[in-house]
Amino acid sequence: MLVTISCTRPVGAEWPATDLGYLLHKNPSRRQTFEQSYGVAHVLYPEASDDRCTVALLLEIDPVQLVRGKHKGTPDFSLGQYVNDRPYAASSLLSVAISTVFGTALHGRCAQRPELTETPLDLRIELPAVPCKGGPEYAERVFAPLGWTVVATPLPLDPAFPEWGDSHYVRIELTGTLRLADALAHLYVLLPVLDGSKHYWLDAAEIDKLLRFGAGWLTGHPEREWITRRYLTRRHTLVRAALARLAELDDAAPEELDAIEADADDDAADAAAEATGDAAAGSGGDATESAETEERAPSLAVLRRAAVHRAVLATGASRVLDLGCGQGALLLELAADRAFGEIVGIDVSMRELKIAARRVRRLPEWQARRVTVRQGALTYTDASLKGYDAAVLMEVIEHVDATRLRALEQAVFGAATPGAVVVTTPNSEFNVRYDGLAAGAFRHSDHRFEWTRAEFADWAHRVGAAYGYAVRFEPVGPVDAEVGASTQMAVFTRNNGFTENHDGDEKGAA
Template structure:
């Protein structure tokens, strides 16, 4: 299988520096399924092409996952020829530095968008190519490969050319994710670490892709738990996507002359939670279901919070939070501890804190498990105050891109009306010795209320759980 990368950026031979491959040599990399060769069929000042050729060892084919679903599918398949996850893995190994956007010799060029042309002679799933690459700024040309005899029509393969102006790292990450997505399968077992790979490679483009749901589902081999985690991590990053907008429905940037810039709902929610915490006077805080750490950084930046614990059941979410926290100053990072734990089970490590936050968490828990969550948080951990936010389902009619009767995210198990949230919160408060008050988050609509609802629970001293 073959993949070519061409640029006309002058001098074009700088492509060799970006790929960390000398144009005058043939470079060989061993993979788990065969041998990958990198060579330069053209290396002129005005045009340079790097080719990645993967030779799959025949004896490796029978042990691969995937293949066609028939008796001899493990032995008779397209794996040696079509651009699939095998080529994506070879790309990652051969171009590892370029994939990360790192270039010791040309750091400025690595950060610059340059004209690129990507060629793939045999790409499966060609009807999806325009749909997946087009929104990323690629001009896509697909020539279907006919079956033999031609009277049988076209095969599922296409000769594909992508043209666009991108950073080389972005182009390689597009390919790394979308090659196995187009094929619809992977040649290896998909485990939890694949979520981290997807988030890392999808940074800056996947969260806002109109076919994000299809991409995450196919890349993660239709494993629902992994796709839920990946989508939650993508949604948790306010730099990529407002967590309360349906996927692909972005808040438009305000015009330059707008006196009051649009503030995203995710930011308003964070600010509302911080304001509620400030009202409690808390200094030691739990962020329960912290996800990728959106709130943790804000808590660490405020010196009133002397100890902050971020807790989540997902190892991938905690790994993403750890990466986010690396941006903090050492003195801020030192005040934060990350713990892996399930919020529906009592955990003695979470007791004794002044306040806890469940920000956009309860709707990700099956309703049948909510009593267990309440026991673990309000009964066992029993902080002095608890801040809970959750979507207001009544507001969903104000989202034109959200189909009637559907929820804001695929991972939501439910979405409550204001009355339903008030009923649940009131029952929890009465059961565990708390008082509760409610606050709207976001602009209030006179008919359907605010997009997010917040409940502030305060423990009544002297009242047992």
């Protein structure tokens, strides 16, 4: 298993191409060997001159050592663990080797030449054999949007028998001008994606790896859902959680992704600064910060949370429910506002709730003590949710099967009866403005439906009439003259002249 990375010194550059060795923390003048749990990794430099430097990472895989220590109770125990193509074709084993042997470069660190970590280099990467069951075009689809020029050549099943056709292996050559850390991150994520399988058992930690090494490029990649599914080997639960987190990140910049995933208390600090009027976070910020803010408009996720925050605040609510709170992004924003005395987040996913709870614990004590998160299903009535001033269903209803939507309506509007309910959902008419979204396709693989503005209005008016709520509508995000805004929001306000009968149905008071 082999990968070579070549760096050519740009014209006029003062540094030699052999400075690649500083970035990789591997001396070009000698060969190095690294023991791995599945074999041995060798690092050597076939070429090292001032104008061009090439490093090779060669893996010698021991199939027996690879499965040593596993027993028949492990989920992936099979004869296939011993007889397979891993010693010969780039796969997740090579990704693991990149992270262990070139770990400092992958994370963008270089103590001796720190300026090089941010310098785009003229790179050429060659992989003699990569499993790619979708064919060469899939290599083009995943690497080309990242700035690579891709040459993917199919390998014959057997050169002695050309009539047998091509195998599902390709030779890949990538050329481009990128930071070395970005190039290694692309290999780390996309080699297992092309293969479609991994040599180890997956758990929820794989989602964190995907988001960490996909920071800055995965959220905007046109094939991000396909990449996510393949990277997580189609484990449905993991894929859904990963896509939900990517959707939440929306158009976030790389530094925002790092803050959300690696240090959630940064979110809390920003929200606290807004709530307390911190001059550095408000209009008193310096000119550089203002210019950067103007250049990059807020993402739709940020605009959506801000709109919901304003709508809930306008109702005068103090006790608020966030129904379908996910990982707690809205909870953090509400917690920073002293107008809300009690905030409860409800979600059916324990994994999402654990992340939300961890983020809440990192809040300042005056915010965290007002927030509670717990599990609950929104299609079942819960007496403990009754009597709150306001409830939020932010990007929730489209994830509910149409046959279960009436149950959600009864549980929220009929049983919980909050004083106000704020609902947001995608505007399907706006989908034509998204490049790469096929006609009739949904924005998210878990959406059960996406409504037009008329369909959402019909639903909202029916629910309001049935349960005694007046309703008004607001667009969220920039408004297109023809198709409206990307997100539509309805604000329900409860009429005082309604009471609940013993069947849970709403009726007008006599």
